[in-house]
Amino acid sequence: MAWKAPPNFGSLTFRRVEIVADLIGLVDLSAFSPDEMTELAAILPSHGFVPVDDPKDVAEQPDPQPALEPVEPGALAAPDPEATAPAEEEAGFDPNAKTVADVEAMNRNELFAFLKAHGVLRQPPIKNDELRAAAREVFASSAG
Numbered sequence: 001m002a003w004k005a006p007p008n009f010g011s012l013t014f015r016r017v018e019i020v021a022d023l024i025g026l027v028d029l030s031a032f033s034p035d036e037m038t039e040l041a042a043i044l045p046s047h048g049f050v051p052v053d054d055p056k057d058v059a060e061q062p063d064p065q066p067a068l069e070p071v072e073p074g075a076l077a078a079p080d081p082e083a084t085a086p087a088e089e090e091a092g093f094d095p096n097a098k099t100v101a102d103v104e105a106m107n108r109n110e111l112f113a114f115l116k117a118h119g120v121l122r123q124p125p126i127k128n129d130e131l132r133a134a135a136r137e138v139f140a141s142s143a144g
Contacts, residue, residue: 003027006048014040026052100139103132111135 005021012019015036021027027049029037041051093110095117106114111131115122118138122131 002052003029003044004050004052009048012047014043100136103135103139106132106135114138 003026005025005027007025009021009025014032017031019027019029027044029040032040044051093113095110095114098106098114103111103114108128108131111128112122114135115131115138120134120138122134
């Protein structure tokens, strides 16, 4: 008897033997003794395995996850930067009400929002220390 593995099954180790599924999700347990097969038959259902009488039945079943349709290059639009504003802006984060002392307490999203509000654009990859330095420069340039 064969067993159908659950979706996204990686592997299972039983008595130092790694059990892996084939391409259609079937697990072959013929290498185990009859006693071990009985023990596995009691264990496998609790891991999401389903017994299969005829492996050909599984091969003929449609894939439960349909294949994704191909997408033409350039068909996906870039996200609108205004539509993907950081959560701090939506929650009432006011970058204009910040002081130089607030810079050290700002998180990454707040630093990006603060810099953007002051016309300073920075793009990842960038370290938080570099963002804080740029924010301090905003204060220095406005004071002088």
